[in-house]
Amino acid sequence: MKARFEVNGHKVEVAVEPRLTLADCLRHHLRLTGTHVGCEHGVCGACTVLVDGKAVRSCLMLAVQAEGSKVVTVEGLSKDEGLTPLQASFRKHHALQCGFCTPGMITTAHALLSEEPDCDADRVREVLSGNLCRCTGYVSIVEAVLDARAAYKGGTS
């Protein structure tokens, strides 16, 4: 089947089997390997991408279901290959160790801060509870997200 959608601002058309997940389509067909695949059944959150502005698990969505949608992956968050304020904050706070969960943390936190730039630490923890980090770096991840809030106020990011 053909699936036509937009990824990081570019229109794409890919021939896929219906059973192909959006995550595998992004990684294997479009070579966007920033999206990580951990559990493949919607538990770990590593594969989180934005679909029409909403954070979703790309392993729980078929590529054919993305027809007509705007998909943004972690590669699409920064425009000039530099770090976004959120990414810079992750670096500043040492909010990653092995980095496997980081793309999912970044896309999830980006969606949260875009919707709720005034969220508090409890809300950040609640939202990030859907993203597993096995290096147990949650304290610094929460600090990084809270510190990045300023960049999202006024709708600039």
Next chain:
Amino acid sequence: MKMPPFDYACPATLSEAVALLAAHDGDAKVLAGGQSLVPILAFRLAAPKLLVDLRKLTDLRTIKITSDGVALGAMVRWCDIESDARLRTAHPLLVAAVAHVAHYQIRNRGTVGGSIAHADPAAEMPGIAMTCEAGIVAMGKAGTRTIKAADFFQGALTTALKADEIIVEIRLPAWPSGRRWGFQEFARRRGDFALAAAAVFYDLDASGKATNAHVGVIGVADRPLRLPSVEAVLNGAAIDAATIAKAEAATMAAIDPDSDIHASGAYRRALAGTMVERALKMAAEQTP
């Protein structure tokens, strides 16, 4: 794991979707948000020949609030319920329960119809449907019928839906203002499936006694339960500490949960009693 192969259809009308299901006679599955079905496929617990995607059926995405109650289209997502300010007065119990459903990303795609059709015994939406005596409206080749929640849930992941039927709407009866309610859930992490949860509501008569009590629990049986013996404790009584203690004991007597890897049966029984106790305290403390 990767999903088994299947065909995919994305019909533009409900009748086309029903016709596709009917033509495949049990070998087709409905795809709504996919947040339960896709994991089942990834584990290869099911291998349908065809998935029928409902995403183009935008009529199923509406939330209707009338004097008859709240009608949730089957494709209404958890995030839609969260962001609809009307529901906070039209059905506060629903809103409180849905706040416990799954994690952020899943809430952006998971649907009420999908949860009802999946019928996980620890899921909040089937519990609310049971407790509130919801009507589940399903359309099939033979037409549309409304199934009472009490008849709909038949066991773990087992419902009264026929192979050619699609849930189109969940109807919750009207919620009078001043109704007392409580919802309490215990899970290891917020958003995980409940180890046990309780939903309660009752109205107050002129003398301040409870009437029309409804008590439901999830996570303690193969389906969501309503507990008539606990409701009998509440009806006609003042909801004070003594009544709440009796209701807690009645809850523990009314259920017989199995042990599994997440909790022993004895623990779940005690937990369900505590959830009913806390939900009733929450209700009793409300100022209407």
